Amino acid sequence: MTSDSTQSDVTPTESATDETERLRNVVASIGYVLFDFDGPICRLFAGRPAADVARDLVRWLKERGLRGLLTAEEKEEPDPYVVLRAVDRRHPHSDLVAELEQWLTRQELNAVATAMPTAYVDPLIRTWSATGARLAVTTNNAPCAVGRYLERRGTLDCFAPHIYGRTQDLSLLKPHPDCVERALRAMGAKPRATLMIGDAPSDYVAAERAGVRFLGYARNERKARLLREAGAEHLVDSLERLSRVVYAMGHTKAP
The missing domain is CATH 1.10.150 (DNA polymerase; domain 1)
Known part of the structure; x- marks a missing residue:
């Protein structure tokens, strides 16, 4: 495996069915989903590192x-x-x-x-929103940049007005849980019914401090290693299967 290869939670002996079942357990009973921005939603600086x-x-x-x-x-x-x-x-x-x-x-x-959308994230966002989950962005990026990007992608309505980004007080950047806690308060969300998707150790630490569940998005081995070293248990290297799981669970709930 090269240094650019990705790595998920799946072991060599683990089937796709097992991975799907684990993802079902991760997202079960989730009513609120918090997305980090740069990573899970897009590569903001794709056009310029x-x-x-x-x-x-x-x-x-x-x-x-x-x-x-x-x-x-x-x-x-x-x-x-x-x-x-x-x-x-x-x-x-x-x-x-x-x-x-x-x-x-x-x-x-x-x-x-020039931001590059993360593969499968747009359908994941729309599907989760359509199933009734309430979505927010919790990020160290400027809220105005997040809003501009989501508007360009046609997904702003899935989040607005719940975009919680950098404030004038930079001591509150993640790993401080401030942006996560602001989202929880504004949406009236219970922490254990909330899932955060992030790609950095600071995301995991912020989620842990706020008491919310965490799913790590690791697009390469370096990201996976850093997340695991921080303590993250559940990782995916692609949002494709997660999108399918959310769709299937939403379809099952439909009348």
Whole structure:
């Protein structure tokens, strides 16, 4: 298996029927579904790698004589949100952080035009919504970028108004459970009747802290390893079978 191959929960001796049954157990009695955005719904920076955005953010700081705010490791960090959080820890609620956040929001809005939808997610979203489940987005991305993307895909009505993203208080970014808890409060959702789908350890930790169930989407072995190391038990490498399971369960409930 190459480094780009994907890996699911299925073992070499496990059948597709077993995987389907496990997914049924994961989504059973779920009335609320929280999607992380960048990963499970789309690859936001598909047209321009997130690592390039992180480098531009570091360059932005350097041009203003502020590169010393970051450690050597942070300067090489491929995740722009990690860089943003690092600056916020040293200058919380400052004009600098506000300006950086606005800069990143512009990058996200620009990236919407070239974002790549995650395979099978659109039918999954529409099917889950049609079965009566209430959906929300819980993300570290800017809500305006999420809304613009969903509108382009024709799925905004499945979520609106429940989009809970980055706020001015960057200390509340995941793994803090703030966005998950905001979604739960707004929808009147019981945590144990809620499932979060995420692709990063921070998603899993936020879900755990909020008491909601978690399903990891791992599109490659690296993602799967990181999620498992964080403690995630249930992973899928594609949303295809999940979409089929949700459809079948919804069809069974139909009169």
